[in-house]
Amino acid sequence: MRKTHDSTFRKFFHNPFFKPSTKPRPFKAYSFVPLSPLAMLDPTILTIGGIILGIAIIERILERWGVIDLVDQFSKTMRFILPVTFYGALFYFFATFMF
Template sequence: MRKTKGFTFPKIFSPPHKPPLTRARPFRAYSSVPFSPFAMLDPTILTIGGIVLGIALIERILERWGVIDLLDQFAKVMRFILPVTFYSALIYFFVTFMF
């Protein structure tokens, strides 16, 4: 009877070549995102802000004159227009802002 010889897996197949591990040198990373409060000086944003302030002043004037019916109708319209204007200006600001 013949004697069989056993082989282990690493002896039959050589392990794949692995490059030696090298450590990366540490480096300092700086953010290049320029955020400045002067970015809010966009003419479109300033125009929308001026319109909103104008609407608030008109409401105050109508309240002082005592024209409550007209003020109530004005407030109903502005309750829809002001949030739409605000979110539109916010979306416009982030779309046109250079990151």
């Protein structure tokens, strides 16, 4: 047999029979995964950084060998290439970054 329970309309709205099955969390949890420094290990960013580092090493080697004219040309082009590459890589990083 089924049990029936009589209730008035006013009592039904002020005291619900069913309590919510899920309890509310006492605090909000935030994830700090997108702020991980390991996110910088993107292959594209590492490749661009490796190319720039290689050019800087080649420039220092040419300076030690005494080829100052070629080093001067490298430094003039790197004054333009380094900021453009840095801001381009920064834009790429934030454009492909999953927030």
